[in-house]
Each structure stands twice: as C-alpha cells, then as structure tokens.
Amino acid sequence: MTILADRVTRWTGWRRALAAFAAGAAGALAMPPFGFLPALMVSLVPAIWLLDGATRDTRMRTLKAAAVTGWFWGFGYFVAGLWWLGAAFLVEADQFAWALPFGVLGLPALLAFFTAFGFALARLLWTGDATRILAFAAAVTLSEWLRGHLFTGFPWNSPGMALGQNLWLMQSASVVGLYGLTLLGLAIGAAPAVLLTGATRRQRWTAPLMALGVLALMADFGIWRLPDGPVATVENVSLRIMQPNLPQDAKFNPRNRDAIMRRYLAISRYAGEAGKTLDSATHLIWPESAFPFLLHRDPGALAQIAGILRPGSLLITGAARMDEPLPGESVGKFYNAIQTIDHRGTILSAYDKIHLVPFGEYLPHALDALIRAVGLRPFISIPGGFAASEQRTTLAIPGLPPVAATICYEAIFPDAFLPDGPRPDLILNVTNDAWFGSTPGPYQHFAQARLRAVEEGLPLVRAANTGISAVVDPFGRIIGSLPLGTEGVLDADLPRSISQTVYGKSRRFVLTAMLVICLMAPAARRRRRGSPQSPSPTAA
Numbered sequence: 001m002t003i004l005a006d007r008v009t010r011w012t013g014w015r016r017a018l019a020a021f022a023a024g025a026a027g028a029l030a031m032p033p034f035g036f037l038p039a040l041m042v043s044l045v046p047a048i049w050l051l052d053g054a055t056r057d058t059r060m061r062t063l064k065a066a067a068v069t070g071w072f073w074g075f076g077y078f079v080a081g082l083w084w085l086g087a088a089f090l091v092e093a094d095q096f097a098w099a100l101p102f103g104v105l106g107l108p109a110l111l112a113f114f115t116a117f118g119f120a121l122a123r124l125l126w127t128g129d130a131t132r133i134l135a136f137a138a139a140v141t142l143s144e145w146l147r148g149h150l151f152t153g154f155p156w157n158s159p160g161m162a163l164g165q166n167l168w169l170m171q172s173a174s175v176v177g178l179y180g181l182t183l184l185g186l187a188i189g190a191a192p193a194v195l196l197t198g199a200t201r202r203q204r205w206t207a208p209l210m211a212l213g214v215l216a217l218m219a220d221f222g223i224w225r226l227p228d229g230p231v232a233t234v235e236n237v238s239l240r241i242m243q244p245n246l247p248q249d250a251k252f253n254p255r256n257r258d259a260i261m262r263r264y265l266a267i268s269r270y271a272g273e274a275g276k277t278l279d280s281a282t283h284l285i286w287p288e289s290a291f292p293f294l295l296h297r298d299p300g301a302l303a304q305i306a307g308i309l310r311p312g313s314l315l316i317t318g319a320a321r322m323d324e325p326l327p328g329e330s331v332g333k334f335y336n337a338i339q340t341i342d343h344r345g346t347i348l349s350a351y352d353k354i355h356l357v358p359f360g361e362y363l364p365h366a367l368d369a370l371i372r373a374v375g376l377r378p379f380i381s382i383p384g385g386f387a388a389s390e391q392r393t394t395l396a397i398p399g400l401p402p403v404a405a406t407i408c409y410e411a412i413f414p415d416a417f418l419p420d421g422p423r424p425d426l427i428l429n430v431t432n433d434a435w436f437g438s439t440p441g442p443y444q445h446f447a448q449a450r451l452r453a454v455e456e457g458l459p460l461v462r463a464a465n466t467g468i469s470a471v472v473d474p475f476g477r478i479i480g481s482l483p484l485g486t487e488g489v490l491d492a493d494l495p496r497s498i499s500q501t502v503y504g505k506s507r508r509f510v511l512t513a514m515l516v517i518c519l520m521a522p523a524a525r526r527r528r529r530g531s532p533q534s535p536s537p538t539a540a
Helices: 002-010 013-030 038-052 059-089 093-124 131-147 169-196 201-225 254-268 299-308 365-373 408-412 440-456 502-506 508-529
Strands: 233-243 283-285 314-322 334-341 347-352 403-407 426-431 460-464 469-472 478-482 488-495
Touching: 002 038, 002 169, 013 038, 013 059, 038 059, 038 093, 038 131, 038 169, 059 093, 059 440, 093 131, 131 169, 131 508, 169 201, 169 440, 169 502, 169 508, 233 254, 233 460, 233 469, 254 299, 254 488, 299 334, 314 347, 314 426, 334 403, 403 408, 408 426, 408 440, 426 440, 440 460, 440 469, 440 502, 469 488, 478 488, 502 508
Parallel strands: 233 283, 283 314, 403 426, 426 460
Antiparallel strands: 233 488, 314 334, 334 347, 460 469, 469 478
16 A cells, blocks of 8 residues: 555656646535545545655745645645536526636636645645644645635635534534634544555554544534533524525516515415414514515515514515615615515614625626626626625614624625624524525535534524525524425524634634644654655655
C-alpha cells in the first residue's frame, strides 16, 4: 500500500491535476443529501500526499505547486458539490441557458482560489511528520472562513457540514460552530494519510487513532447533550406551514397571480394531521417571494388573506415590497421582505432582506447595463434589482418570541443572521428553492439552516416553496417536515429556545484558540528541525 502513496506523491503535470480534481470531487459525497462520511477521507488523504510531493527547488515554486494542486482540488470539490446551480439557468432556458457554464464551471473556478490559498499556506507550514495534518486543517479552515466572508461571502458546503448532518456529531457545533466543525472534519479526514507515510508504527498510527478518538468524543458529547424527551413548547402558539410546491416558471408570472392566490388559500385550508385545521393555527406561514405582485399595494389580495384568518391569528409570508419613490424618482426601492398580516388584512411588521444573492437578486449597475446592451435579460426582473436593508433587527410578531428572520440563503451564514440587540428566541427562514428542482441543492440548504439551530440553541421554523419545510428544535431534531417536491401543510407546536450555547457566548474565541494551537504545533516542529524536507512514503 505504501506504493500507492509513493505514486501519488510523485505525480506531476496532468496526472497531479487530475488526481487533485478527482479527490476534491469525491469530497462532495460527504455533503447532503449523501452524507457519506468516509468520502471525506477518500478526498483528503490524496490531498495530503499530493502536498507531500509539491516540493520544488525554491520555496516560491513549492508554494505555487501547492496552490495549483489546491485549485484543482477545490475545482473538483465545488463542481461536484454545486453542479445543481445549473438548474436555475434552465428554468427559462431560452433566456438564460447562455449563462449555464458560468454558474456550473465559472463559480467553482473562482471559489477554488480559496482552496488554492489554503493549500499554499499549509505547504508553508509543512513538516516531515503527522503535525502536517494540523497545518493542513488549520490553513484550509482559514481559507474557508475567508470564503464565507470576502466578496459578500459564500460558505456553502464548508467541509464541516460532513459532521454537521449527524445528530450526535452536530452537537459539537454548540461549542465550536461551523468552522470549528470544519477544522475537526479536515483533521479527522486527513489523518489516515500518515498510515502509509510513517516510518515507524507509532508515526503511522498515532494521528489516525487520535482522529478516531476525537470522533468518538464528539459522538459521546452529542449523546450526553441530547435530552431524553422533547423540549418544552411555547404556550398558546400553534404553527401551520404551507408548502405550495409551485414550479419556478409559474411562480413569478404575473398572469398566474389569481391562480397562485387561490392555490395558497386552498392549501392553507387543508386538513392536517390529528384533525387540525387552519382555525387551529395561531400563525400561518407562507414561503419566500410568495406573490408575483406587491402584496402591500393590493387591497384585494389582503382582503382574501383576511378572509381565511380567524381573529387573533396571523399570516407570516414572504413578499416583495416597494418603498415610496423619492422626490424626482418614478419608482421606489424594492426589497425582498417578510410581512406579518392580521385577520383584518393589516400589515403589522416587516423584515427586509440584508444579505442579497449576487446576480440572483442584484447586479452591479455597469454589468446590468452591459447585459441589456447585448440584448440579454438578467435574472432580476425588478428594475435595478432588490435593495439591501441596512440594519438587521429583531422581527416582532405578536404571539411569538423575538424572531431572527432570514430569507433564503441568509440562514447559511453563521453569526451574520442574528439581529442587533438582545438574543432572539426563534430562527425563522422563508425560502424558495424551486430554482433548483429535485437536486442536492435544497437538501444542502436545509442542512445548513438546521445547523444554525444547534449553534445558537434556538428553534428553527422553515417555510420553503417546494421544500424542505420543517420545524427543528434547538438540538437540531426535526419535529416535523414536508418532503421536497410535495404540497401540503405542516402543523406543529413551537419548541422553546434553550440557554445560550458556548458557541453563542464565545463566537470566534474557541475557533481562534483551535486555529492557534493547530498552527503553532507545526511551526514549533519547523523551528526545532530547521527547514523540513517533504516526507516520503517510507520516511515521515
């Protein structure tokens, strides 16, 4: 077996690039909906061997070789994990098929520069022993943190999600968060690389056994943390989530406005489980961008909504909203919003989305003008795209505890979705994943939103157009859900929040401490040994 490690280490040129691409692609199998945890090892072990073989005659050429290896690894990982983005360009293929290569290949190519940086930084700290695993895990975790924050951020499918799907393992997120899980996942998945590169039995087995030990401790912690029974529920709150399962090409067609409204109203009245009806619900919840019109400017639609709500009950719905135009302007700013409506058809409160999707919800003015100049239409049908709200505040909804509202992919950002001020007691996520059909995308989106509940110790209530709609307790347990691609209603009580988690109190302190430890260990080995040589399969 050492021959395999030796061969991978010595590959150059197209063989090295192809091996890195294939190893990265294998890692996507560890993400939802597959959740095949061993795929993380299949992906990361060759990455370590390829970095072992990145030695060149100068430091700069060595770092360049490591960065190129990291780029191909990341390109494979993101193409295999995000290929489903292409489905959005086929919803109106006559208009947007031209952009499909940019989404399926262009975005992964850009994201791969983050892994290129991580691999180069790891190689800068490389040692001739198992501590290189820590250098790799810390460096790539840092690159993942940068990916989640720079250029508006896109922390989708961070490697920590490989651990963040299992109910026991995900409990560690309450202490270390997503990026802490990423650090642990990378170290655990890469540790078996030394089995075939250690010179002695101790060198070969110490790191893999430690990785197994950490994995066992995480599982034990999860078992210990999970309560035996359900958490308490909020009194006098009965939720009903409506999932219409509307195809995307119909959802935003203004000609369908009346049919869409009738569908929403009819599904909301469906008989639920245990004999529950709409009249049993205190809060009816509809998904993101529910209407192909401005609800707050349509008295008829508001009256129809009022007609199905009993006194004291509320509708919480996604809906586009427009401000009044400023002097000299013909139209106001448009916002992707959540609105709360009572039984009189009055809008009581609203939340405007802050973290907009680039290209999906807004375009830089120059790019928008360029696309229109060549006769093409951007995704955003609203003139100028949506505007972003400037401040994240708690959404006040009568009858509910303070709400941290999120629209669509705002729920994938650790920390950034929380409102300013006191801690909320509920995460509300409304979304529309119909763009992506029955692909891995909606499953990945739900898994990331679910992990926010564990990180913060808050329940999650999620309404999605095509699914997955769900109610999740603060331990990540799914109380009830509606499958992807179905229409219906979900009736559920609202779980109470629990005490603020360690992660919620410390935020980045624990992750920073973990990164410092992981970076100091290989750095200390380098100082003691001098400039290290790349390990070989028989001498590490």
